[in-house]
Amino acid sequence: MGLSVLTACSYVPQSNRPNNGPDGRPVTDPVTSPPEAVARGDAKIGRPTGQFAYVVSKIEPEAERLCVQYRPQFKCDFQIVVDYTTPDLVNAFQTLLDDGTPVVIFSIGLINQAQNVDELAFVLGHEMSHHLEGHIYRQYQSAKTGAALLGGLTAITGGTADAIQQAQQIGATLGARTYSKSYELEADKLGTIITATAGFDPLRGAAFFMRIPDPGDQFLGTHPPHAARLQTVRDTVAGF
Numbered sequence: 001m002g003l004s005v006l007t008a009c010s011y012v013p014q015s016n017r018p019n020n021g022p023d024g025r026p027v028t029d030p031v032t033s034p035p036e037a038v039a040r041g042d043a044k045i046g047r048p049t050g051q052f053a054y055v056v057s058k059i060e061p062e063a064e065r066l067c068v069q070y071r072p073q074f075k076c077d078f079q080i081v082v083d084y085t086t087p088d089l090v091n092a093f094q095t096l097l098d099d100g101t102p103v104v105i106f107s108i109g110l111i112n113q114a115q116n117v118d119e120l121a122f123v124l125g126h127e128m129s130h131h132l133e134g135h136i137y138r139q140y141q142s143a144k145t146g147a148a149l150l151g152g153l154t155a156i157t158g159g160t161a162d163a164i165q166q167a168q169q170i171g172a173t174l175g176a177r178t179y180s181k182s183y184e185l186e187a188d189k190l191g192t193i194i195t196a197t198a199g200f201d202p203l204r205g206a207a208f209f210m211r212i213p214d215p216g217d218q219f220l221g222t223h224p225p226h227a228a229r230l231q232t233v234r235d236t237v238a239g240f
Contacts, residue, residue, distance in 0.1 A: 044085045045105075052111050055120045056080050058198040063128040066194065071132055075100045078128060083107045090212075092123055094130040102131040114208065121198060122205025126191035133190060135183045181224040185232050192236040206233040 048056045060078055067076035079097075083089075083105055090109040096102055104127045114120045130136070188206075195202040209226045 045081050045083055048080055048082055048106070051117055052082070052106070052120055055117050055124060055200075058200070059121055059124045059128065059194060062194050062198045063125065063132065066190075067132050071134070074131065074134070075102060077101060078131070079103045080124070081105050082111065087112070092127050094127045094136070096131075096136055102128070104128060113211075115211075116204065118195070118201045118205035119208040120205075121200035122191060122195045122202050123208060125194035125198070125202075125205075126187045129187040129190035129194065130183070133183065133186050135187070138183070184224055185228065188229050188232045189236045192233050193240060196237065196240055202233055203237055206230055 047053070060080060064076045064078060067074060079101060081103065083091075086107065087109055089107045090113050091107045092105065092110050094102060094104050104124065106124070110123065111120065114123070192202040192206075195205055206229070209229055214226045
């Protein structure tokens with residue numbers, strides 16, 4: 001399947017202890033390839049199973065409802081898939097198919113690392129919010145603008161063709177990262193609303209941040225510090 005530019009949220013696990021839901025059962029089924037993936041000869045990507053499938057069944061309709069209501073120009077039929085390739089990778093991201101269909105991909109490592117269904121719900125709501133906020137489109141435009149500006153400045157100052165191309169690449173990277181932190185906070189805010197309206201606890205879900213490394217406030221970093229993200233969730237819940 002063709003994929004466009006993506007919005008990625010990578011995480012590093014802090015422990016390998018068993019993860020159970022509020023009912024005491026494992027959050028996910030054993031790490032195995034779903035039958036439908038095996039049947040088509042693709043054992044790397046499959047549909048959600050176990051309690052993650054339950055989370056998807058609650059979060060997806062709410063996100064799609066908001067999408068249809070507020071973003072009718074977007075495609076709103078989300079595809080949620082699980083990547084079984086690397087069990088130790090803890091990652092989730094939202095991307096688009098060539099036809100604009102939104103896709104959210106969860107690594108099996110993230111699903112296994114989550115301690116409860118609220119954490120899975122919050123991360124899923126966050127990723128789906130990237131689409132509702134149009135972040136891929138906005139990131140693309142920022143990258144184009146950055147490439148044009150820096151490439152143009154290099155050309156004006158007499159840069160060679162190679163120098164101009166390199167400047168365009170640097171400008172695209174800088175442009176794409178310009179608003180990345182604000183995009184993450186926007187996704188946290190809307191994700192909090194989606195999580196809550198779907199019947200999950202966003203505050204409990206946002207506790208996921210406390211077990212992953214804090215990026216701090218790095219220059220040109222892609223993610224805001226955890227304190228800012230947690231405060232966004234608290235403020236959203238308080239005003240919800």
